[in-house]
Structure formats: C-alpha cells, structure tokens
Amino acid sequence: MPSPEAETPVELRSDQWYGGRNRNAYLHRAWMRRGIPDDALRGRPQIAIANTASDLTPCNVHLDEVADSVRAGILESGGVPLNLPVLSLGETQVKPTAMLWRNLAAMAAEEMLRANPIDGVVLLGGCDKTIPALLMAAASVDLPAVLVPGGPMLSGTFRGEPLGCGTDTWRLAEEVRAGTLSQEMFDASESSMIRSKGHCNTMGTASTMALVAEALGMTIPGVAGTPAADSRLLEAAQHSGRVAVELVNQDRRPSGILTEGAFHNALVALAAIGGSTNAVIHLLAIAGRVGVDLSLDDFDRVGSNVPVLVDLLPAGRFLMEDFHRAGGLLPVLREVGDELRRDAATVTGQPLADYLSDAQSWDAEVIRPRQNPVATEGGLAVLRGNLAPEGAICKPSAASPHLLRHRGRAVVFDSIEDFHARIDDPNLDVDEDSVLVLRGCGPKGYPGMPEVSNMPLPQKLLERGIRDMVRVCDGRMSGTAYGTVVLHVSPEAADGGPLGKVCDGDIIALDVPARSLTLEVSSEELADRSPPPAFTKSLAAPARGWSRLYVDSVQQAHLGADLDFLIGASGSEVSRDSH
Structure with a gap:
C-alpha cells in the first residue's frame, strides 16, 4: 500500500505548520498529537469540516450527524478530518435579523480557515445565511472546498393538507386575522409545521441557496435538495469527504470553479426553480469575493429568458420532498440546457453539463417540461x-x-x-x-x-x-x-x-x-x-460592537450588502508564525 505522501502529489499547506524540526513545528505537532501518530500530521491532507450545527439553529441541528459521514469519507481517502465549528445563524431565532451577521459569519469562517493548518474544507450549511456565508468565506480564502447542503425537512400535514413551512405560516396567520381560522386551530397547526430535521421545505432561501450552490459547481451534482432525513444525504456527505481530499490532491480551488460561467448558470437555475429573492443579495456578495462582475441587471437579463419549471410553494403547489422525488435540479437544468455555459466546472472536475444527459423528471407536475412551464418568464x-x-x-x-x-x-x-x-x-x-x-x-x-x-x-x-x-x-x-x-x-x-x-x-x-x-x-x-x-x-445609530462596524461599512442592497473592506479575496497565505 502506498504511503500517504505518495498519494499526495501537491505540496501541502499544512506542512508549513507541521513540517521541519524547529521549535515552532514541534509546538504545532505536539499540541495536536494527543495519541495520534506522527504521520497523521505530515504528508496527509488536513481537511476542516466547517460545521454550522447549533442547537439554536434548529434547521442545522443534524449537521453533526452529517459531519460524521464526511469524516468517514475523508479518512478512507487518506485525509485527516478536523471538526471546525463556525458561527451559525438561525433565521427563525436571532434578533433583529440573521442578515446582520451574515458578513460576520463569513469573515470569521474565512479567518479561521486561513489561520489554521488546513489544506481543504468541507462546508456544512443549511439555514438561510449559513450557505452564503460559507461560500463567501471559501471564495475569499480560496482553499479547496466542497459544500454539503443540510437538506430540507419532510412535508408535514395539517387537516389532511401538506404544510409549506414559512409560506403556510404567513397564510394561516392572515386567516386568523381575517377571522376565517380560529386561534385554537392555528395553535394546533404549530406541532405539524415542522415534521423532521432540516430547513424549510418550500422554495425558500435555504432550498434556493443549496440548489444555486450546485449550479455554481460547489456541490456534488445531484446532491442539493436531498431531504435532511434521507439516508442518501449521509451517503453524499461521505462522498463529499472523499472529494475534499481529491480537491487538495489535484489543487482544485473555488477560484477555478466560481467563474463568470458558473454565475451565469446560477442565474439560469435561480429563474428555472422560481427561487428566493434573497439569492440576489447573496450571489452579488459571493461574486464580489471572487471578482466576477455580476450586477443586478444580470438577474433580469439572464432570467427573463428562462421559464419557471418547478411547481413549488410559494409560487406553486408542491414541496421540496416532492422536488427531490421528481429528480431534483439536474432535470430542471437539462430542460434549459441551451441557456447554460456548458464548460463551467464543478468540484468533481467535470463540467456541470456532463451530468445532464441522463437526468430525468419523474413527475411532470412537479418539474415541468419546458413547453408547459409554471410561468413563461422566471426571472426576478x-x-x-x-x-x-x-x-x-x-x-x-x-x-x-x-x-x-x-x-x-x-x-x-x-x-x-x-x-x-x-x-x-x-x-x-x-x-x-x-x-x-x-x-x-x-x-x-x-x-x-x-x-x-x-x-x-x-x-x-x-x-x-x-x-x-x-x-x-x-x-x-x-x-x-x-x-x-x-x-x-x-x-x-x-x-x-x-x-x-x-x-x-x-x-x-x-x-x-x-x-x-x-x-x-x-x-x-x-x-x-x-x-x-x-x-x-x-x-x-449603534454605539459599538459589530453593529457599529456593520453600519459604518455595509454596502447597499444592489451591491450585495457585503462590507466594503471584505470585497475581494485575501487568499490562504499567512506570512508570520505564532511563536
């Protein structure tokens, strides 16, 4: 069996910490050893698992389980998995709004990825701001990275009808105010709204950003939209762990994936799925980190040529569990394949277009053929x-x-x-x-x-x-x-x-x-x-802290609402040692 060093043709960034025989290398190794062999630290890709699991982010609680499967994939491919908890944001929990901290989460994740002896990273996100923040961080530090979306929850039912979380919350609350639904019945629906682990089961921001990440090439094609409770998500997570090691060994980085063509494909996907308006502000921010010239007008220019093909709430009838059953994103993209940039790459090394030829919709009501769209123009x-x-x-x-x-x-x-x-x-x-x-x-x-x-x-x-x-x-x-x-x-x-x-x-x-x-x-x-x-x-005006820094530095919505000093990338280099 070849040694890990023989399997790793590139120079590992982590060797800047662990290589050599001087005092600082000794410090870096000794404090990490704690029972592990020396060859676990030298010559093997060190893969961070950037994990947004938190009990206060209910949509991401299950990501610790997903991380275990990622860990298995990293280990079996010769890498060393390293759990890296990062700032998590629960859309339904934090006040005044999770968006206040998206940029902070991105900045904190970027800094920790850069500061630590890491060669690559698996990004675990789910709830609305966690996927954009992780992609912004990965784009700015430009270490080999792959995203595993946490997946939507299963469909709950109330009075025999499926519930779209979020969408039906707004609808039922208005019916109470209108006097057509009793407060008691509204209260009874509460325990039915959230049936399982996972994020919102409508085409809300979480589902949209997971699918957009796949269209960008940052997720293994075919994975986004897999329900959180589906065992196939764990299979995909383990595969993603393997891909992370492969990304390091082949030196494939976000800067080679997040190209102008990738963002074009993301805009096509956003229109075809009838995605969230929030994707606009997140895609603008991600593009700003990699220097892609994306503007507000591009969303209309590209999207106006693309029909809405996915019949999901809030714009349609079905839910994400139905979307996954019907085939997921790939058959949607196949229907609008003539609109795609077919050379745009993915984390697997293959163009996204290579995955479309065999993609089929198994339910023409959920994923419509192009000649029978939900709406003829899907653009925002x-x-x-x-x-x-x-x-x-x-x-x-x-x-x-x-x-x-x-x-x-x-x-x-x-x-x-x-x-x-x-x-x-x-x-x-x-x-x-x-x-x-x-x-x-x-x-x-x-x-x-x-x-x-x-x-x-x-x-x-x-x-x-x-x-x-x-x-x-x-x-x-x-x-x-x-x-x-x-x-x-x-x-x-x-x-x-x-x-x-x-x-x-x-x-x-x-x-x-x-x-x-x-x-x-x-x-x-x-x-x-x-x-x-x-x-x-x-x-x-906030007097101090992050809110003060945010207000003083945030750009306007049409630019992505990132902080002005975070535009662009700083790469992964650290010029000074710690001792």
Whole structure:
C-alpha cells in the first residue's frame, strides 16, 4: 500500500505548520498529537469540516450527524478530518435579523480557515445565511472546498393538507386575522409545521441557496435538495469527504470553479426553480469575493429568458420532498440546457453539463417540461425609476397578475414598530388600491435588512377578502413569502434614498412588465423634500460592537450588502508564525 505522501502529489499547506524540526513545528505537532501518530500530521491532507450545527439553529441541528459521514469519507481517502465549528445563524431565532451577521459569519469562517493548518474544507450549511456565508468565506480564502447542503425537512400535514413551512405560516396567520381560522386551530397547526430535521421545505432561501450552490459547481451534482432525513444525504456527505481530499490532491480551488460561467448558470437555475429573492443579495456578495462582475441587471437579463419549471410553494403547489422525488435540479437544468455555459466546472472536475444527459423528471407536475412551464418568464424583475435609482426587486411568479401594473396612494410607515402599531387601526386611511410603504429596513437603517417587506395586510381589508396589495420596502422578505412586493429598494431610505421622502397620499406607479417603479412627484419637489422628523428619529445609530462596524461599512442592497473592506479575496497565505 502506498504511503500517504505518495498519494499526495501537491505540496501541502499544512506542512508549513507541521513540517521541519524547529521549535515552532514541534509546538504545532505536539499540541495536536494527543495519541495520534506522527504521520497523521505530515504528508496527509488536513481537511476542516466547517460545521454550522447549533442547537439554536434548529434547521442545522443534524449537521453533526452529517459531519460524521464526511469524516468517514475523508479518512478512507487518506485525509485527516478536523471538526471546525463556525458561527451559525438561525433565521427563525436571532434578533433583529440573521442578515446582520451574515458578513460576520463569513469573515470569521474565512479567518479561521486561513489561520489554521488546513489544506481543504468541507462546508456544512443549511439555514438561510449559513450557505452564503460559507461560500463567501471559501471564495475569499480560496482553499479547496466542497459544500454539503443540510437538506430540507419532510412535508408535514395539517387537516389532511401538506404544510409549506414559512409560506403556510404567513397564510394561516392572515386567516386568523381575517377571522376565517380560529386561534385554537392555528395553535394546533404549530406541532405539524415542522415534521423532521432540516430547513424549510418550500422554495425558500435555504432550498434556493443549496440548489444555486450546485449550479455554481460547489456541490456534488445531484446532491442539493436531498431531504435532511434521507439516508442518501449521509451517503453524499461521505462522498463529499472523499472529494475534499481529491480537491487538495489535484489543487482544485473555488477560484477555478466560481467563474463568470458558473454565475451565469446560477442565474439560469435561480429563474428555472422560481427561487428566493434573497439569492440576489447573496450571489452579488459571493461574486464580489471572487471578482466576477455580476450586477443586478444580470438577474433580469439572464432570467427573463428562462421559464419557471418547478411547481413549488410559494409560487406553486408542491414541496421540496416532492422536488427531490421528481429528480431534483439536474432535470430542471437539462430542460434549459441551451441557456447554460456548458464548460463551467464543478468540484468533481467535470463540467456541470456532463451530468445532464441522463437526468430525468419523474413527475411532470412537479418539474415541468419546458413547453408547459409554471410561468413563461422566471426571472426576478429588476425595477428602476425615481423611487429606486439603483434598482429594486420583484418576483412576478409570486405576485398577483392584476397588480403587476398598478397605481395607488402611498400609505407610509416609518419603521416596523410604526407599522405594527397602526396597520390594524380601523381609522387607517387605506384601501385595496393603496400602496403600503415601509422604510428604515435597509442594511443601515434597521440595521441588517430584515425580512419584513411582505407586510401583513390591514385587518379590515382581510375581513373583506383582500389577500394581496402592492407593498414597497427597502428591506427583504422571506424566500417562503409571496405577494406583490417590491423589495431591496436601493438606495435605502436611511442612506438618503428617495423612499425616505415619500409622503402619505403620493401616487406610486408600479409597472413590472416595463420594469419601472415611479413616485409621481416632480424632480424639483422631490429634491426640496426632506425625510420627516418621525423617520429620522426612528434611526438609532449603534454605539459599538459589530453593529457599529456593520453600519459604518455595509454596502447597499444592489451591491450585495457585503462590507466594503471584505470585497475581494485575501487568499490562504499567512506570512508570520505564532511563536
């Protein structure tokens, strides 16, 4: 049997720590030995398992089990597995919003990967911000890396009907407010919503980012979307451990995978699956780390040519368990193969296109053929106008068709607290033709850009049977949400954007087919206006800590909301020793 050294043709980065016979090498080795043989530290790839498991990130709790399978794959391929817990973010748990710490999680993971004697890494993510943060980190440190998505939960049922977590949470909560569902029945649905381990089972942000990561080439093709409770996820995890060692031995790095062609394929996939609007802000941030010139307009330019083929909530009928049963992402990409960059590589060394020829949809209702799409245009609409000079986003497939062209009076809320205090006031001057405007929810204003853009409708309108209105906000919305919502308005109100100058009664014109969002106020009047004192007062600048650093450095939504000093990559080199 050949020695590990013979199986490793490249010079290992970890040898900078463990190689040699001087005092510092002695320190690095001795403190790691603890019963392991010397040849475990020298001449064998050291593979970190960047693990976002946490009891406070319920969607990622099972990743310790996944890590065990990754460990087995690394060991059997001659590598040394090393558990590396990294900052975890539970979308449903942390306040004020998980997005506030996406960049911190990315920065912390990047720094720990660079600082430690690591040759490659397996990234374990699931809940919304964990996959983007890990990909941002991997892109910036540029060590050989492969991602294992934690997978969606199984479908729960309530009153005999499947439940889409997130999507049906919003729907059922509105029915309670409308008086069509009792509080007792709503409470009863709580134990049915989350049936198993895993992240949201709709085409929310977690599912979207897992599938987008596969389209980017950073996940073994065919793995994304495997349910968390499915034993095939553990099989894929073990295979990913083997691939991580192979990546090191062949010196394949994210910089060779995350190319312009890979991002193009990710935009095609995002449109075809009817993915989350949050993918826009995450893909822009990842692209910024590798120097790919990706812009907001690219999402519309590429996606508008691609039909929505996946019939999943929130834009369709089915859930992720059905999607996996029907074949997953590969048959979707096969249907739109003419839109792909066919030379874009994957972590396996083979182009993504090589995996498509045998891919089949086993359920034409869940994964539609191209000639029978869910929607003919799957792209996210990028809107511009005097209300969003740097752009805003709308998801037409999740909107009401009759509202895609709309004019209405603005009903303005200066903060989420202001919104909650007044939305159900019976004296609020609002009707179904009004446009709800919520500001102060952008990256700087909140801070962190929360998922509040899909504002609940006024109770008095719900009681009349109204279930959608045009809503405009500088924040985000959950990928599980739906409705005619214009979000990511840039620049945000707190950064001087025109949204801060909108007044009650102003007419706002939305024209999604024309890609426009207009405040019908003259440019002269708009220039003369100032944000109202109530809005300015609602903006509380953080005094210290991460929030202060974030507000001082965060870029606007149309640039990906990364910190300005994190754009680009620093590589994996460490120039100084520790002793």
